[in-house]
Amino acid sequence: MSASATTGLHTGQPRSRVDGHAKVTGAAKYAAEFTASGLLHGVVVSSPIAKGRITKLDITAAMAVPGVVEVFTHQNRMRTAWRNAKFQDEVAPPGAPFRALYDDKIVYSGQPIALVVAETFELARYVATLVHAEYDIEAPSTDLRAVRGSAYVPSKKRSGINPPPKPRGDAPGVLADSQIRVDAEYYQPAEYHNPMEPHASTVIWEGGGKITVHDKTQGVGNTQAYITNVFGLKKDDVHVVAPYMGGGFGSGLRPQYQLYLTVLATLQLERSVRVVLTRDQMFTFGHRPETIQTVSFSARQDGTVTAIRHEAIAETSTFEDYQEVVVNWTGLTTSCENVELDYKLVQLDRYTPADMRAPGAPTGQFAFESALDEMSYKLGIDPIELRLRNYAETDENQGLPHTSKALRDAYRLGAEKFGWAGRNPQPRSTCEGHELVGWGTATGAWDAQMQKTSASATLTPDGKLTVATASADIGTGTYTILTQLAADALGLSMEAVTTKLGDTDLPFSPLEGGSWTAASAGSAVQAACCKVRSALLGFAQEMPSSPFKDVTLDQVDFKEGRLVLRNNPGIGVAYGDIMQASGLEQIHMEESAARDPAVQKTHASYTHSAVFAEVRVDEELGTVRVTRIVNAICAGRILNPKTARSQIIGGVVFGIGMALHEEALDDSKIGRFMNHNFAEYHIPVNADIQDIEVIFVDEPDDMTSPIGVKGLGEIGICGTAAAIANAVYHATGRRVRDLPITIDKLL
Amino acid sequence: MQDVILGTSVELPQAVMQSVSLNLTVNGQQREFVVEPWTTLLDLLRHEMDLTGTKKGCDHGQCGACTVLIDGRRMNSCLALAVMQDGKTVTTVEGLAAPDGTLSPIQAAFIEHDAFQCGYCTPGQLCSATALLQEGHAHTPEEIRELMSGNLCRCGAYPNIVDAITQVLAQAATPEVA
Numbered sequence: 001m002s003a004s005a006t007t008g009l010h011t012g013q014p015r016s017r018v019d020g021h022a023k024v025t026g027a028a029k030y031a032a033e034f035t036a037s038g039l040l041h042g043v044v045v046s047s048p049i050a051k052g053r054i055t056k057l058d059i060t061a062a063m064a065v066p067g068v069v070e071v072f073t074h075q076n077r078m079r080t081a082w083r084n085a086k087f088q089d090e091v092a093p094p095g096a097p098f099r100a101l102y103d104d105k106i107v108y109s110g111q112p113i114a115l116v117v118a119e120t121f122e123l124a125r126y127v128a129t130l131v132h133a134e135y136d137i138e139a140p141s142t143d144l145r146a147v148r149g150s151a152y153v154p155s156k157k158r159s160g161i162n163p164p165p166k167p168r169g170d171a172p173g174v175l176a177d178s179q180i181r182v183d184a185e186y187y188q189p190a191e192y193h194n195p196m197e198p199h200a201s202t203v204i205w206e207g208g209g210k211i212t213v214h215d216k217t218q219g220v221g222n223t224q225a226y227i228t229n230v231f232g233l234k235k236d237d238v239h240v241v242a243p244y245m246g247g248g249f250g251s252g253l254r255p256q257y258q259l260y261l262t263v264l265a266t267l268q269l270e271r272s273v274r275v276v277l278t279r280d281q282m283f284t285f286g287h288r289p290e291t292i293q294t295v296s297f298s299a300r301q302d303g304t305v306t307a308i309r310h311e312a313i314a315e316t317s318t319f320e321d322y323q324e325v326v327v328n329w330t331g332l333t334t335s336c337e338n339v340e341l342d343y344k345l346v347q348l349d350r351y352t353p354a355d356m357r358a359p360g361a362p363t364g365q366f367a368f369e370s371a372l373d374e375m376s377y378k379l380g381i382d383p384i385e386l387r388l389r390n391y392a393e394t395d396e397n398q399g400l401p402h403t404s405k406a407l408r409d410a411y412r413l414g415a416e417k418f419g420w421a422g423r424n425p426q427p428r429s430t431c432e433g434h435e436l437v438g439w440g441t442a443t444g445a446w447d448a449q450m451q452k453t454s455a456s457a458t459l460t461p462d463g464k465l466t467v468a469t470a471s472a473d474i475g476t477g478t479y480t481i482l483t484q485l486a487a488d489a490l491g492l493s494m495e496a497v498t499t500k501l502g503d504t505d506l507p508f509s510p511l512e513g514g515s516w517t518a519a520s521a522g523s524a525v526q527a528a529c530c531k532v533r534s535a536l537l538g539f540a541q542e543m544p545s546s547p548f549k550d551v552t553l554d555q556v557d558f559k560e561g562r563l564v565l566r567n568n569p570g571i572g573v574a575y576g577d578i579m580q581a582s583g584l585e586q587i588h589m590e591e592s593a594a595r596d597p598a599v600q601k602t603h604a605s606y607t608h609s610a611v612f613a614e615v616r617v618d619e620e621l622g623t624v625r626v627t628r629i630v631n632a633i634c635a636g637r638i639l640n641p642k643t644a645r646s647q648i649i650g651g652v653v654f655g656i657g658m659a660l661h662e663e664a665l666d667d668s669k670i671g672r673f674m675n676h677n678f679a680e681y682h683i684p685v686n687a688d689i690q691d692i693e694v695i696f697v698d699e700p701d702d703m704t705s706p707i708g709v710k711g712l713g714e715i716g717i718c719g720t721a722a723a724i725a726n727a728v729y730h731a732t733g734r735r736v737r738d739l740p741i742t743i744d745k746l747l
Numbered sequence: 748m749q750d751v752i753l754g755t756s757v758e759l760p761q762a763v764m765q766s767v768s769l770n771l772t773v774n775g776q777q778r779e780f781v782v783e784p785w786t787t788l789l790d791l792l793r794h795e796m797d798l799t800g801t802k803k804g805c806d807h808g809q810c811g812a813c814t815v816l817i818d819g820r821r822m823n824s825c826l827a828l829a830v831m832q833d834g835k836t837v838t839t840v841e842g843l844a845a846p847d848g849t850l851s852p853i854q855a856a857f858i859e860h861d862a863f864q865c866g867y868c869t870p871g872q873l874c875s876a877t878a879l880l881q882e883g884h885a886h887t888p889e890e891i892r893e894l895m896s897g898n899l900c901r902c903g904a905y906p907n908i909v910d911a912i913t914q915v916l917a918q919a920a921t922p923e924v925a
Contacts, residue, residue, distance in 0.1 A: 020858035023866030024850065024873060026800015026840035033799035121794060122785050196804045196812055196867040196901050246802070246867025247901050279805040475865030475902050646861045646907060653903025678809035678899065685896040689905040 008488030011481075014642035018494065019244075019479045028244045032200035032276045034214040039202070040069055042117045042265055042275035043124040044258065045131045046284060050109035050140035050671025051349045057104075058132040062116060067123045070269060071131060072115040072261070074101045078268050086229040090222045090511055091253050091355065094156035095320030098351065100257040101264075106135065107318060108351045109672035110284030115261045117273060140349040140671025144290050144315050151313045151344035158323040165331060165397040169338030174307035178298030182374045186295065186367035187738045190315070190664040190673070191288040191657075193356050194683060197246020199285075200276040201262035209233070211266055213240045215259050218252040218472050219511030224504045226255040227263055235504075242502040248474040249654070250355035253513050256285050283676035286354020287664060289314040291326065293367040297336075303381045303389040307338035310368060316345045317352040324353075324360030328397055330368040332606070333443050335392040349671050355513065357654050358714030361446050362721055366658075369442035369722035370737060373729065377427070383441050383726065384411050384420065384610075395604035403605040404701035406634040407443070410610040413695050414441075414632030418612040427733040435616040435625075438731025444609035444719025448636065448710035449516040452594035454507035455524035457486065457532045459587045461576040463561040465490055467528065468500035471509035471521045475650075476713055477643030478517055482525045484640060485707070489529035490575075491558035499525075507590055515607070515711030518639060523593035523706040531589035536563055539582045540573055547571050593706055605704040607635040607715040611652075611723035617731045622746035625690070626656050626724055632695040636710035641696065644712055648694040651716015657684045658717065659724035660740050769833040773798070774842030782829050789813045789824040792839060800840035800870045804899070811898035814871035815839050821878035823897075840870030843877060852918060853877055856911035864902035872898045876912050880919065888913055 022028040047054075059071040070076075080099070081087065087097035100112045114131045118124035141147055157163055175181065197216060204212040211233075217223045220240040227238050245252060262275040277284075297308040312326040327341040376383040388411060394401050415421065423439050424430060430437040455469040467486040473479045482499045486492075500506055509521060537556060540548045540563050547565060548556065557566050564572030579587065599605075614628035629652050638644045661682040664673040675681045704710050721739065728746070729735050736745045768781045773796065782791060789806075792798040792815070801824060804812030808826040815824045816838040843851045853876050856862070863869040875898045885891045891912050892905070900908065 016858050017861065019866070020863075021850075023863055023869050024840070024854040024857050025844060026798070026870050028866050029799065030802075030867065032803075033793070035797065121790060122783060126785070194901055196802070196810065196865065196899065198803065198805075245865060247865040249901070276803070279807065279809070475863075477864070642861050646864055646902075646904060649906055650864060650903035653905065677807060678805050679807070683899060683901060684903070684905070685899060686905045686908065687892045687896040689892070689903070692906055 010484040011488045011639055015640050017480045018483045030197050030244050030246050031214045031216040034202045036204045036272040040117050040271055040273045041121040041124045042115050042273050043128040044112045045114040045128045047106050047111040047113050049106055049135050049137050052106050052135045052137040054104040055136050056134035062127045062130040065127050067119040068127050069117045074103050077101045081230050089226050089254050093158045093320045093322045100260050112257055117265050142348045142666050142671040143668040147346055148313050151346045154321040154345050161323045164327050164341035164343050167340040171307045171309050171338040171340035174338045175296055175298050181298045182371045183296045186293040188291045188363050190290040191662045192283055193249040193251035195247030198277045198282055199256050199258050201259045202274040203262045203266040204272045205266050205270055210237045215242055216252050217242050218248045218513055220470050220502055220504045222511050223255055240504045245474040249357045253355055253511055280676045283673055285351050288356035289353035291363050295367050295371040303379055303386050305334055305336045305390045308336050309340045311342040313344050315348045318347045320352040322353040326360040326364040329364045329445050331397045333445050334390045358446055358717050361718045365719050366722045370725050373726040398604050400604040403603045403703040404699050406697045406699040407608040410632035410634050410697045414610040414612050414630050418630040427730050435618055436731040438615050438727040440723050440726025440730050441612050442719040442722035446607050446714040446718050448605035448607050448704050449514050450519040450595040450705045451510045451516050453509045453520040453524040454592040455528045456507050456590045457528035459532050461579045463575055464496050466498045467525045468506040469509045469521050470506040471517055472502050472512040481639040485522050485526050486529050515713040518711050519705035519709040527591035527593045528589050531591050532587050535587050540578045543581045599703045607710045609633050609715050609719055611719040613723040613727040615727040615731055622743035628691045630693045632697055634697045634699045635712050636699050636701040636704055637708035638696045645694045647712040648716040649692050652692050652720050653684050655717040655720025659721040663740050767830045772836040784830050786829045787825055788827040788829045791829040798839050798841055802867055812868050812871040814874045816874055821875050840873055852915045856914050860907045860911040862907040862911040863904050868900045
């Protein structure tokens with residue numbers, strides 16, 4: 001079925017979220033909100049040291065308190081799987097995944113050392129303070145700059161993450177001979193996802209070894225597989241249900257330690273248990289890795305980029321080689337014959353970093369898009385013009401054409417909307433009151449991916465349709481777009497369609513992430529609905545004196561709950577009548593969808609963006625306000641402009657946080673992040689956010705996915721921090737290469 | 748994070764806390780509770796009453812996800828001990844709609860303007876916005892942004908939240924013609 005087949009009343013139209021009512025009334029249930037009779041509460045005790053050994057762990061005082069059921073430690077926990085592979089989830093990087101309460105070894109600050117389980121939450125919280133631990137402390141290494149010399153190329157590639165492409169041309173040679181160069185170093189601190197919902201698991205003991213798991217996860221299948229592997233349980237005994245997730249941004253891709261601890265306690269006690277991490281503890285697992293980048297590139301006077309070197313050194317843990325794509329974007333978005341890209345890791349005594357919204361992309365793009373901006377001033381060429389002169393028509397990293405790339409239109413439309421033509425190119429040229437005004441731009445890019453996904457569609461004689469897949473809606477609008485697609489596929493109102501997600505009993509879906517869910521789950525739902533269409537026609541043909549006897553699918557329409565002849569829509573039959581005639585209680589179809597493997601070999605597919613930012617910088621105070629952002633997005637087909645716009649705005653807000661606010665501050669003496677709360681780790685608040693305009697550029701693409709969709713979850717953040725940094729330079733003449741751009745760096 | 752003082756011993760705690768009874772009117776219903784003094788209003792709502800619409804985001808009064816209305820004023824329920832609310836009236840997100848289920852203007856405006864994504868901060872935003880509208884301090888988008896800044900939203904729905912509140916403000920300012 002082609003993309004055009006689902007163009008209908010709903011798809012492509014701005015529609016309100018179908019889960020909106022549940023979310024504005026408090027009815028939507030998140031992981032910590034499921035309950036059971038006799039539910040126990042667990043509170044995690046965290047290590048204050050970053051490296052060493054537990055020499056004494058005394059739980060006597062804790063256990064003496066009435067109402068305490070158990071204090072789990074490495075000394076009394078049940079046995080779990082032995083091999084590392086059993087702990088490796090769907091997106092685990094190479095290495096040995098962290099195991100909570102495994103032994104006496106401490107490998108990072110905040111590591112869980114005990115789980116207190118009690119009859120009430122308050123009691124567990126109190127008793128956690130009574131667990132007494134003593135340590136043999138070793139000096140931790142958490143200062144990335146100090147140990148950058150130990151950087152290495154990871155020996156084992158992380159599945160799904162492309163290492164830098166082989167060098168093309170002779171970048172070092174050309175750079176050495178070039179007069180016009182930019183050479184600079186960029187720094188991005190560790191950042192934490194900080195979804196508003198803390199990580200939580202509620203595990204219901206169903207008896208007979210069966211459990212129902214409500215986990216904060218971006219993939220119920222990943223949670224289920226982790227539990228069955230680690231605890232040696234059967235798939236049938238582990239039912240994972242997570243219909244809502246209070247924000248993920250990547251933090252819910254890998255199973256986090258509270259899941260392991262909750263399942264462990266439930267199985268060992270044979271009682272239902274809930275564990276919710278505190279906000280402080282949300283800073284004790286994966287994060288966007290601290291990264292140092294060096295960029296050298298050269299250009300001719302006409303702006304042609306002649307050579308690029310871009311190297312990133314990023315932190316990982318001592319036990320896993322986390323990898324993301326940081327530098328490849330540079331070779332993708334700029335056409336250049338001589339390119340050398342490097343990506344290395346440094347081990348620190350921290351938890352393994354994790355994928356965080358567009359992992360790697362805004363990091364690498366901050367560096368290179370800042371360098372491009374710097375070059376534009378050197379050459380006296382407008383930053384947009386410089387990008388157009390080096391426009392990459394193809395993916396030069398892979399030597400493949402794009403399935404579509406409308407980035408030129410994005411530059412043009414974004415610039416028009418922003419009023420870019422009126423920009424005075426001189427830095428510090430505009431002052432309003434006590435504020436310097438600056439305009440900056442940057443390019444963003446992210447993969448347009450699709451993963452094999454299955455879905456079901458069930459039609460009942462009352463004309464109601466239920467579509468289902470085990471994917472997740474983490475705020476992305478998945479419930480809504482699937483409802484739109486299904487309603488159009490069968491000519492129904494959206495009210496007649498129910499979408500089910502987040503349940504391992506539903507057809508298989510991989511993790512929700514990487515911006516692939518709309519393309520993947522959307523294509524799967526459409527494919528399942530198409531099977532229902534075929535079935536309806538088939539059954540209609542069997543009806544006595546059927547007008548559909550000799551017609552094919554392309555000669556009929558599915559409209560307003562009826563199968564009708566396309567060239568004579570007056571002739572038709574209601575779905576209920578078709579099903580009644582065949583004695584059917586329902587038509588249930590399941591189908592999978594995946595990217596065309598031929599296209600995968602011959603084409604590359606990405607989303608792109610052109611970001612324009614206006615900042616106002618108080619000359620005396622150094623405070624930066626982002627007063628305007630225009631983000632022109634090329635992402636193929638847009639299923640729902642309303643929820644799509646929200647996705648991009650959300651990404652831009654994340655990017656503003658990256659540019660101006662977010663920084664996990666390390667105290668390298670004790671190897672610990674000091675600002676592990678919302679008062680000290682700043683994320684944008686309402687007053688920080690002003691005008692954000694989103695433009696969806698027309699970008700027809702019939703190759704990227706069966707429904708022409710490329711995905712939107714990440715592209716909004718890509719390039720945003722760079723555009724803001726470039727605007728700050730234009731406003732102040734100060735080039736800040738060290739994120740976040742705080743007051744101290746501007747005074 | 749639990750800061751453990753290295754090498755010190757701890758005394759055994761008082762085993763039993765003295766429970767206290769209190770009366771609360773929650774979403775129009777009067778209820779009597781016996782609670783321990785260390786119970787916050789947030790945990791009472793979520794654990795004892797199963798009113799899980801009110802969210803816990805930080806437990807430190809830093810994020811606003813737990814915002815409820817206490818005697819009509821917006822408060823962080825994570826910072827309010829339950830025992831101190833005796834005799835008070837509490838409205839949570841579950842109590843914002845009319846008894847027949849008709850959504851309040853701000854709830855409807857949140858859906859219309861897509862003023863949320865994951866939905867986790869939404870109950871707090873709604874309670875906060877409900878009080879904001881009654882306070883009468885906010886007249887411009889800038890004032891709304893400032894006075895809604897106690898409610899964090901990591902999905903970044905802020906512009907849509909401001910639009911939703913602006914719309915309800917405008918509706919309130921324009922009396923309907925009968």
